[in-house]
Amino acid sequence: MTYNAPLKDMLFVVNELANLSEINQLPGCEDATPDTVEAVLEENAKFCGEVVAPLNQSGDKEPSYWHDGQVTTSKGFKEAFRGFADAGWQGVQHPAEFGGQGLPKLVATPCIEMLNSANIAFALVGLLTDGAIEALLTAGSAEQKTRFIEPLINGKWTGTMNLTEPQAGSDLAAVRTRAVPQGDGTYKIFGTKIFITYGEHDMAENIIHLVLARTPDAPPGVKGISLFIVPKFMVGDDGSLGERNDVHCVSIEHKLGIKASPTAVLQFGDHGGAIGTLVGEENRGLEYMFIMMNAARFGVGMQGIGLAERAYQQAVAFAKERVQSRAVEGSAGPVAIIHHPDVRRMLMSMRAQTEAARALAYVGAGLSDLAHSHPDEATRKANLAVYEYLVPVIKGWSTEMSENVARDGVQVHGGMGFIEETGAAQHYRDAKILTIYEGTTAIQANDLVGRKTVRDGGAVAKAILAQVRATEAQLAEVRDADFTAIRSQLVAGSAALEAVVDYVVTNTKADPRAVFAGSVLYLKLAGIVLGGWQMARAAIVARQKLDAGAGDAAFYRAKIATARFFADHMLAQADGLRHAIVDGAAGVLALDVEQF
Amino acid sequence: MTYNAPLKDMLFVVNELANLSEINQLPGCEDATPDTVEAVLEENAKFCGEVVAPLNQSGDKEPSYWHDGQVTTSKGFKEAFRGFADAGWQGVQHPAEFGGQGLPKLVATPCIEMLNSANIAFALVGLLTDGAIEALLTAGSAEQKTRFIEPLINGKWTGTMNLTEPQAGSDLAAVRTRAVPQGDGTYKIFGTKIFITYGEHDMAENIIHLVLARTPDAPPGVKGISLFIVPKFMVGDDGSLGERNDVHCVSIEHKLGIKASPTAVLQFGDHGGAIGTLVGEENRGLEYMFIMMNAARFGVGMQGIGLAERAYQQAVAFAKERVQSRAVEGSAGPVAIIHHPDVRRMLMSMRAQTEAARALAYVGAGLSDLAHSHPDEATRKANLAVYEYLVPVIKGWSTEMSENVARDGVQVHGGMGFIEETGAAQHYRDAKILTIYEGTTAIQANDLVGRKTVRDGGAVAKAILAQVRATEAQLAEVRDADFTAIRSQLVAGSAALEAVVDYVVTNTKADPRAVFAGSVLYLKLAGIVLGGWQMARAAIVARQKLDAGAGDAAFYRAKIATARFFADHMLAQADGLRHAIVDGAAGVLALDVEQF
Structure with a gap:
């Protein structure tokens, strides 16, 4: 089942509802003219449809697997990621000074939707890397930015978020991972992190783990959490890779969906301590992590919308093709099931919810651009407040609706939907994580x-x-x-x-x-x-x-x-x-x- | 995760809402006293909880598999089925003259719920066999009844329903399987049937396929369909097994859920013709099949209720055990998540929908007993009409709600719910078939x-x-x-x-x-x-x-x-x-x- 990006609807929303022409006038957004944006989205649609989408079902059938601390990702993922990064898609919304395209969030957002329609399990590596870049841009030192951001944008390296521990799912107050200062500006990190998306893989030369941990004298609870950079391979001053750090993937999870995406258990410091460097100030880690999390939450909302669009397209294709039973109003013979009113109702429900969630999310992205780039502070503040109100709605509602849409997608297929070969069931399985991760x-x-x-x-x-x-x-x-x-x-x-x-x-x-x-x-x-x-x-x-x-x-x-x-x-x-x-x-x- | 039958609620519904004392007074239902019924349900609960429930997750992990036309079922299924049949559970609602217990549907219904809570994939073999027994009781000749029903009740043999063909999913008018009369009272059957639940397995000595097919001069559409008995092994006059019939399992499906239950593609007549005998009259097959289907539809509704109960129990157990985050109203430390209002809301939603669907279904079962056994014809007719109104509601609504309940069950588990090991995800996968089979x-x-x-x-x-x-x-x-x-x-x-x-x-x-x-x-x-x-x-x-x-x-x-x-x-x-x-x-x- 192919994926054809709904460019017409995307451009309608970008231009007519999210007011690209207004965003385009913001300082720093001058390049995002309607024509340029259309060209960018067309190019992205081509890449996602031709390169990434075909790996969705094969990755589900042959997931990434663990062996001796290494993770081999699904066939084709490594090459597709190379293509993704080389074409600059990781950097759409990131600053040009670090090699990004510096385009508004309103332009990055449809790109993220398309990548997720194509392949949620694949898209996750970029989503987490985006989060790491955001956190470093906000709280990293000049030296950290120089050393880490460019390789994250050009795809030489990828990023992760290390929050969850076995005893601390959503409750970060319960984080126990320790960070012991070494007197030389570095810390040794000890602890276990679970549910680390792309915590280990073979698609990039290095993995930059952003890790929440407590220093020895930190206050209890969320006010005593600091954020550390813990690279898989140490990074020299010239950016060259050094020794293997003491962070190891001890297993990956056997999951309901997004099977191609390795979900790692990471062990820090079992062989003397993983070397980490502090991001920003001690005890402000949660604050910085929220920057990553807010970006990631919006991104997960887009995953829901992307998945819903893919499930919708697949259901429409099946409903047009499958001939079964006469029409309720009478017909000479059996008709394509898209003619049956209840199939029509399900398709309209899938379509309407997807379009509504897309419109709300893109409008939110535009508000975020206004909040960041508008010259007037009051306008920035007002737009930021509305954007922040929308983020939990975009994350929560878009993902909840994606479960319903994926469910209806299976239902439109009837018995064929229950057979894994058809592919509709994968969306139903994949969707279930979206209402859970990055905050239920x-x-x-x-x-x-x-x-x-x-x-x-x-x-x-x-x-x-x-x-x-x-x-x-x-x-x-x-x-x-x-x-x-x-x-x-x-x-x-x-x-x-x-x-x-x-x-x-x-x-x-x-x-x-x-x-x-x-x-x-x-x-x-x-x-x-x-x-x-x-x-x-x-x-x-x-x-x-x-x-x-x-x-x-x-x-x-x-x-x-x-x-x-x-x-x-x-x-x-x-x-x-x-x-x-x-x-x-x-x-x-x-x-x-x-x-x- | 164990299963404890909700006997208190079941008996409450049976006695207080479905009026067992009234049913108990019907001719033929005199044995179903409240005390006897309680003892039967307790015994059934014990069997389902101890023997069948432990096979649910293991069957999902190691599904039945096909090799050379044979199907090996999941570990323990064969022995459990032996225990099930030997204890008389297949025969709860079937006539004593063929070895059944002759109890009302109101008593059989909670038994079916418990079996499905324990293990839907296992319960299916009995559900389909029930359907075959119902069809033979209604439309079979005296000789067919004598020959086939007792071994179906005592579990020596099992039964199947063969409706669907590749081009005919829900649309039985499109059935193409041919039945050619041989002049000796038998027919040769040629065709392909798909989605045949337990169409091949190793749990019984013989499989009695009930097959929809067309005789050469049959009118087109649903009015030209006849029903045939096609045993896997021919059955002699004395009930002994004879030659292997020309019906073969060419593959089984790789499915989203109910993986332990083999879903067969059956090929009839590739080696000269499968020998079948007509049930009832030619061209009345659909009518007879509706008898099976109505019983099976009610049964699938019970599957939804059984699954919902199991998912609810599992979510409650997890929510009581898992400690995470402080209470919204303030608390000294983190609390068990059952204390969190939204977890509570999900659990109440799961519980309320399950209890409501159970009550409606059991009340329906009681109406069915009145419809069949009440001495007054007008009363029988009135109750039958209400029962028949309820059947699509019991099937459709109970299964739709079971999807929501299973979904909430995963959600209560948070990230752990997405890990297959936990078992919550299996219910989410299993539930998806229930709104599809036996009629979407x-x-x-x-x-x-x-x-x-x-x-x-x-x-x-x-x-x-x-x-x-x-x-x-x-x-x-x-x-x-x-x-x-x-x-x-x-x-x-x-x-x-x-x-x-x-x-x-x-x-x-x-x-x-x-x-x-x-x-x-x-x-x-x-x-x-x-x-x-x-x-x-x-x-x-x-x-x-x-x-x-x-x-x-x-x-x-x-x-x-x-x-x-x-x-x-x-x-x-x-x-x-x-x-x-x-x-x-x-x-x-x-x-x-x-x-x-």
Whole structure:
């Protein structure tokens, strides 16, 4: 099953919803003209479709494997990674001074989507490397930047994030790995890290592990965690590789999905101590790690969208080809199953959710560019706040919806979907990690409630809702059945979201258990309403284009129909979610532990 | 991970909701006294927990495999099947005259649930054999019954259903397998059947294939299909095994889940023709097969419930054990994750849906007993109609919810859930077949719309809704927050279901595509409302028991809390579903095929 990047939709979102022309005017973003961006995305689409996508199923069938501390990756991965790095795709959003392309996040984001549509297991090595680059750019010394960033961007080396330990899954306060200062500016690192994505592999010459650990006098809890660079091979002043460091992969996991991506258990310091250097200041490691994590969380949201798009394309191809049973309205003989209304419903659901999540994420990427590059500080700050509100939604909702989309993808295939050969089942297996790693949906939801809603008394959420209301007013200007339906559901959805924001702001301090009992539902509601808002905006643009007789009329009509579907099928769930959040805590919390 | 049958809840449902005491008074059901039933279920629980459950994960790790036309099943399956059959578990619901226990379906149903909680892949051999027995009991000749049924009940032999062919998945009109009469009362069978569960294995001496095929002069389509017995080994008049028949397993599938269960491709007649004998009359095969299929559909619904229970138990055990992060309301140190509100919400969702689906299914089993054994014909007919309305709901909704429950089970485990060793991921993989085989959810939904709702103008649906209303009136008599909430959501839910029934009855003929665009959503709505109804009934009984000071107060309080959860989280979705059904077809059907 091939992958064809949905460039038309991507460019529509980039240009019409995420306002590339505005981003293009920001200082440092002058190169990202609409024409250049289109060319970049076309080139990326070609690489992802031709080189990376064909390795998705083969990598799943013949995963990476461990032997004697080494990991051999799936056939073709090494060469594809070489091609990826040589073409500059690792560096799309990174600074030109270290060899990157220096393009806005709004341009990198569709590239990341395409890579993940092509092959999530492959894309992970770049995702983690992006995170390492971000952390070094923010907190690394000038010398560390010079030494490490360029080889990470040109793909000579890759990066990892070492957070989790056996006793500390999501709870970084429980990190035990020790960092003992050696008096020469280096530290010796001792401990075990688990679930380290691409913690060991054969695709690059060196691996730069970014590791959370505690110095001997560090305070307990999250305030005593520092961040260290621990390279697999020591790096000389001239960038040359030196001795093997004392960090070793003792095993990799046997997983449900993303099998080609090696998930390592790393042992630090079993032979005298792994040599590490501090990033930034001691005890500020969590702060720096959050930089990586926020970038990575957005990236995992894109994985969900990429996977959903791939699953959708595969289901559409099957549904057009598979002939089975007569039409419910009668037909001479059996018809292609895409003609059956329930198959149609599943395909529309897959499509609508994917398009909505894509629009929300790209809009978020544009906000991030404004937050980083706008000359006006107040504008930067305002956009940063909205972007940060959206990050847990983009991560949590896009991945939750990708599970549903992958599930529907199997279902469209019927019995063939359950046979591994078909490939639909792989998406169902791969999707399941996305709602877990880089913080489960519940952790995203805690962030949404605590840092993103309660802390500012709901101000940012209300500011976003005011924008939704403005869109509702625009919808009212188009008088037809589609726009009436979209408006009516968006109005109900935004009212539900506003009621929930008020509930969260009012009750979190007094009754945290009740509010957090509905936190994931709040995240889902926010995803549905804000995704529905983007679909409504898309429909308005599409209507304008149609009225102006511009462009591809079938595309714009489909966009309006898809927005209509999203409204009647997704936004219509909003009030039920509101009820479950506002009135549903009693049922969640009533039982004693012994009653389970 | 062990399995402990939820006998307390099972007996509560059997006695209080499905009215065992009433069933016990039916002719032929006199042995099924509450005490006997309790003893039977306890014994079955012991067997399933001790013998079958431990083979679940090992069977997944080392699936059955094919070699030279033979299939070797997973380690321990053969011995466990011997124990299963010897203890009489295959025969629970089958007639005593053929060696069965002759117990009501209401008693067999919890046994089937337990077997499936223990091991779905193992349970399938019995499920299919049940289907073969049902078909032979209904349509077989006296001679066929004598020859075949007893060995199927005592487990010397097993049975299969051969429907699907490569070009005919769900569409039996497309069946091409040929049956050529030989003039001696036998037929030679030629063709290929796929997806044949336990179509070849080493657990019994013989396999009795029930095969759909066409005789030479048969009319086209579903009216030209006949049903044949094709044994793997020919069976002599005295029941002794004769020559190997010309039916051969050419391969088995590599599947997403239920890996221990061999899914065979069977080739009939490649070496001169497989010898078969007609069951019943020519061209009535589909009718007979529907008998098997209806029993099997109910059985697959029970698989969903069994799997959900197992996934729930595993998630609860992990959540009680795993210590991680402080409590949201503050705590001295990290707490067991069952204390975290979102984990609690997932566990309650798993529990509430499982209990509701169990209650609905067992009540359905009781209606089936009334439909078969009540002395009054009108009562039999009325109960049969309600049972038949429920079958697609029990199959479709219980399996759809089992996917969600298995998904939440992985999520509760966090990163550990994605590691196959943990076992949670197996449920997620296994669950995916349940919404597909024995008719996808869409096919169940077509049945619910067409045969079960439109055909009688919604009369049965309305009769059920009248019973729901009676429960609503009872709920109003208890004045506390839980019952007020349950009643309010049930009232809204039944109103939504009634509106949808009216919509379906009014519009199916004039606009079938619009109605079928919402058919699966109608099925889900029916499941939620009728499951919620059973939870409400359970809460009323629990309240009465508590008021009377009878029995296990913690159990009854948990039942009320679980009903409350179901109301606020599941029933609250009803109106959104109604909207998507009644107003959502435009979005589903707007696109041309080329726009996908």
